[in-house]
Amino acid sequence: MPQDHPDSAFDRATTVSRAEGGGAVAELDPGWEVGGGILNGGYLLALTARAVLLDSPHPHPVAVSASFLRASAGGAAGISLTPAPAGRTLANTLAVLSTDAGPTLTAQVTTATLAEETADSDWSANPMPQVPAPEACSAALRPEGVPVPGLVQRLDIRFDPATAGWVEGRPAAEPRLRAWMRLADGREPDPLALLMFADALPPSGFAIGRLGWAPTVQLQVLVRALPAPGWCLVENSSSEVAGGWTDEDCRIWDSTGRLVAQSRQLARLPR
Amino acid sequence: MPQDHPDSAFDRATTVSRAEGGGAVAELDPGWEVGGGILNGGYLLALTARAVLLDSPHPHPVAVSASFLRASAGGAAGISLTPAPAGRTLANTLAVLSTDAGPTLTAQVTTATLAEETADSDWSANPMPQVPAPEACSAALRPEGVPVPGLVQRLDIRFDPATAGWVEGRPAAEPRLRAWMRLADGREPDPLALLMFADALPPSGFAIGRLGWAPTVQLQVLVRALPAPGWCLVENSSSEVAGGWTDEDCRIWDSTGRLVAQSRQLARLPR
Known part of the structure; x- marks a missing residue:
């Protein structure tokens, strides 16, 4: 089971309890909003995965895919859980997060047990990018006037200066953002935090000066290893922007340089 | 709606009909097996998406994620369909494909309407790789003795000679396979065929001489554009192989060189 940190704002905001008659209930924390009171999709995904873990025979979400049905604000929520017969190494659960307004997201969550020891990868095409240390990077900058x-x-987000020019009106040539990230409450990263980190950066279009929001349609996050304590490096990039749609690929490395998560989402571009 | 080709083996094998009381029924065609009578996951996904299209207000599956719960053989199947309230540009349906043995896969299917005309991408980091023409590539080779x-x-699969050395015991350095692909029945590609193509190549580990099968745990396919008639180029690669798990990234280009689909799966490696 993920460690609980009683003083962690993230753990408090993703608290779930068993509901009478099955499933789980939660109180969505309005503080995890991305603007206009709309809650961050990664936050909703982490909370949903935590509900799945209540009854899962395995402790770690390793593959999580979610369809986002509508924007959601804070308040009471229910999570219905439909587990499939669990195997020795894997278990699958279908989860639906709903509020008073109706279903907010559906998620397929595969759980397993990731190794505590960190053996080398057998193959990796994901070397950690060279980025200045967090102390030498800009703390979450915003263009002037943006709340x-x-x-x-x-x-705690520190943008790689090489991908932060957009903040000062100097867009880059490529839709790619990189930033160090950790929870401001001091809680160390774990698979649940990685689910949130995978959807916490702005759209990578920001890097090339397209500051419009891009609502997530469907997001898949793979958690590939347990993250070591400390900062994570999060990289978002788009590989194909066409016909009003974009992909967002995210890779996350832990403080030891190991790839710990990768995700891809399809998002709708503003007209 | 996808075009029906009465003489297409693919269309016959993915035929679905409305079931009394909701959902759909189908007869899984044992011919689409990958060995030992186990059906290909992409085939099951295409059939499931076709069931979703029966009642969808939009004609094209644009984002499909599936959790594979158990291996499935041919025979009677049912597809339960739970649509979410549809929007003007998108609709979401949760589908569960079951056989006598129980649920086989769960899928989240987002449908929309892809443009018929093919405008240029606004941004693309997916140039079509340089591969010899299909006529100059090897038809689906198998190592000797492999049925x-x-x-x-x-x-109809034609491997790029640059990634086909494993067939003759000359493995490559990178886990990457490329092949031209089309349906043997002459039916042109469409989004449903792309869902199948995205899971039709062997695991990319084959390229480096690891000929073990890697069962799919969870697969997400994004259909980015309607494919032009003719051959598709399919590329599979693994970026991270670690701890008994691998990813498989797939990109598919149509005959005009446009990226038409991208997918990622988490797969379990044989011990």
């Missing part, structure tokens, strides 16, 4: 959403206040 | 599974008989 700081609740999500950004709950994270 | 040809039904799936491979129903496809």
Whole structure:
């Protein structure tokens, strides 16, 4: 089971309890919003995965895919859980997060047990990019006049200067953002935090000066290893922007340089 | 709606009909097996997406994620369909494909309407790789003694010689396979065929001489554009092989060189 940190804002905001008659209930924390009171998709995904872990025979979400059905604000929520017969190494659960307004997201969650020891990869094409140390990177900058959403206040985000030119009106040539990230409450990263980190950076279009929001349609996150304590490096990039749609690929490395998560989402571009 | 080709083996094998009381029924065609009578995951996914299209207000599956719960053989199947309230540009359906043995896969299917005209991408980091023309590539080769599974008989697959050395015991340095692909029945590609193509190549570990099978745990396919008639180029690669797990990234280009689909799966490695 993931460690609980009683003083962690993230753990408090993702608290789930068993509901009478099955499933789980939660109180969505309005603080994890990305603007206009709309909650961050990664936050909703982490909370949903935590509900799945209540009854899962395995402790770690290793593959999580979610369809985002509608924007959601804070308040009471229920999570219905439909487990499939569990195997020795894997278990699958279908989860639906709903609020008073109806279903907010559906998620397929595969759980397993990731190794505690960190053996070398057998093959990796994901070397950690060279980025200045967090202390030498800019703390979550915003273009002037842009308010700081609740999500950004709950994270410590330090943009790689090489991908932060957009903040000062100097867009880059490529839609790619890199930033160090950790929870502002001091809680160490774990698979649940990685689910949130995978959807916490702005759209990578920001890097090339397209500052419009891009609502997530469907997101898949793979958790590949347990993260070591400390900063994570998060990289978002788009490989194909066409016909009003974009992909967002995210890779996350832990403080030891190991790839710990990768995700891809399809997002709708503003018209 | 996808075009029906009455003489297409693929269309016959993915035929679905409305069931009394909701959902759909189908007869899984044992011919689409990958060995030992186990059906190909991409075939099951295409059939499931076709069931979703029966009642979808939009004609194209644009984001499909599936959790594979158990291996499945041919025979009678049912597909339960739970649509979410549809929007103007998108609709989401949760589908569960079951056989007599129980649930086989769960899938989240987002449908939309892809443009018929093919405008240029706004951004693309997916140039079509340089590969010899299909006529100059090897038709679906197998290492000596390896039987040809039904799936491979129903496809026309031509491996790029640069990634086909493993067939003759000359493995490459990188886990990457490339092949031209089309349906053997002459039916042109469409989004449903792309869902199948995205899971039709062997694991990319084959390229480096690891000929073990890697069962899919969870697969996400994004269909990015309607494919032009003709051959598709399919590329599979693994970026991270660690701790008994691997990813498989797939990209598919159509005959005009446009990226038409991208997918990622988490797969379990044989011990």
